[in-house]
Amino acid sequence: MDQELKDFAAALVAAWPPAEWRDVHVVLAVSGGADSVALLRATRAAKQRSGGQGRLFVAHFNHGLRPEAAAADEVWLTELCRSLDVSLEIGRRDVTALAAEQGDGLEAAARAARYGFLRDTAERLGARLVAVAHTADDQVETVLHRLVRGTGMAGLAGMPRVRPLSPTVTLIRPLLSVRRADVLRYLDSIGQGHRTDTSNADPRFTRNRLRRDLLPTLRLEYNTDVDQALLRLAAQADEMQQLIAKLALSLHERYMASSANRISVDCPVLAAESPLLIREACKIAWAAASWPLQNMGSKEWHQLAGLIIQGAEGISLNLPAGVCAKRVGDRLEISRPT
Numbered sequence: 165m166d167q168e169l170k171d172f173a174a175a176l177v178a179a180w181p182p183a184e185w186r187d188v189h190v191v192l193a194v195s196g197g198a199d200s201v202a203l204l205r206a207t208r209a210a211k212q213r214s215g216g217q218g219r220l221f222v223a224h225f226n227h228g229l230r231p232e233a234a235a236a237d238e239v240w241l242t243e244l245c246r247s248l249d250v251s252l253e254i255g256r257r258d259v260t261a262l263a264a265e266q267g268d269g270l271e272a273a274a275r276a277a278r279y280g281f282l283r284d285t286a287e288r289l290g291a292r293l294v295a296v297a298h299t300a301d302d303q304v305e306t307v308l309h310r311l312v313r314g315t316g317m318a319g320l321a322g323m324p325r326v327r328p329l330s331p332t333v334t335l336i337r338p339l340l341s342v343r344r345a346d347v348l349r350y351l352d353s354i355g356q357g358h359r360t361d362t363s364n365a366d367p368r369f370t371r372n373r374l375r376r377d378l379l380p381t382l383r384l385e386y387n388t389d390v391d392q393a394l395l396r397l398a399a400q401a402d403e404m405q406q407l408i409a410k411l412a413l414s415l416h417e418r419y420m421a422s423s424a425n426r427i428s429v430d431c432p433v434l435a436a437e438s439p440l441l442i443r444e445a446c447k448i449a450w451a452a453a454s455w456p457l458q459n460m461g462s463k464e465w466h467q468l469a470g471l472i473i474q475g476a477e478g479i480s481l482n483l484p485a486g487v488c489a490k491r492v493g494d495r496l497e498i499s500r501p502t
Contacts, residue, residue, distance in 0.1 A: 172342070172350035176206045180295075180338035186216025189291035193282055194222045196237045196359035199297035201244070202347045203339060205356055207295065208248055221251050223285045223294075225278045228258040229363055237359050253289070255281035271369055283329040291333065298323055298337045300395060301344040307394045308374055316462070317408065320401035412444035420445060422452035429496040435473045442469040455500055459484035472496055
């Protein structure tokens with residue numbers, strides 16, 4: 165076995181041991197690009213060696229951004245999946261129209277549509293896991309993107325290795341420790357081609373400009389090891405965020421009660437805690453109540469924490485999505501219209 169093949173296979177198995185997934189159905193998100201094709205080939209090889217009761221499925225999403233090229237990608241991937249004897253599921257959506265309808269940017273709409281398709285496909289197939297092919301290079305770009313936009317500790321942590329997509333489906337990123345150069349060497353070692361998405365060079369997308377312009381400048385003029393510096397920052401931020409989340413969860417469990425339409429907060433005891441932990445506990449309460457988080461920014465979380473720390477009887481705060489927070493004695497009552 166070529167060394168490139170050994171190294172890539174070892175990295176995948178180390179990050180995602182087959183014993184954890186061989187007996188459940190798994191959906192692999194495959195665009196046709198190098199990273200996702202490498203994930204498909206390596207996971208299928210690991211599955212053939214390890215056996216198990218689960219099945220592998222491939223899910224491919226067409227964003228409607230490159231009509232002719234995307235159709236060619238589907239044909240190419242259909243043939244690859246046929247040759248590998250892996251079932252292929254295809255989803256399509258005009259994300260340009262979706263972005264205009266929802267008022268989101270194109271990148272945000274594409275991401276939401278893609279993950280919605282992956283979640284729905286996994287639930288329909290009875291799959292417990294969805295694997296996506298983000299690499300260490302993607303993590304570098306993610307952290308840098310969030311830095312230039314402005315982010316908190318959770319944002320600095322980058323993409324998590326594992327996160328829930330629904331109560332029954334978990335997303336996993338088994339290639340986060342693998343560099344893109346390793347992906348290309350692996351594909352070359354097995355003689356596997358891949359597709360090239362020209363939208364990855366489209367300057368309309370901030371992430372593409374970071375990859376094409378900012379990162380090369382940082383490497384050349386500021387720090388040749390900037391990629392590793394950003395990866396270390398993400399790892400350290402993730403450790404800190406996990407500790408913060410644990411402490412905040414304890415505060416939520418002790419001093420907050422969440423229901424579908426109301427969150428009630430015991431203010432005097434909670435007010436003695438760190439404002440950071442109070443804000444994080446409020447975010448947990450929001451999630452526990454299944455309230456939307458996207459419209460709550462740093463300003464709103466700081467205002468809410470301030471109301472808990474030093475709010476007086478009768479003071480109220482209007483928040484996005486019609487949410488109203490009001491001090492009633494020693495409690496903060498937060499309500500959302502039905």
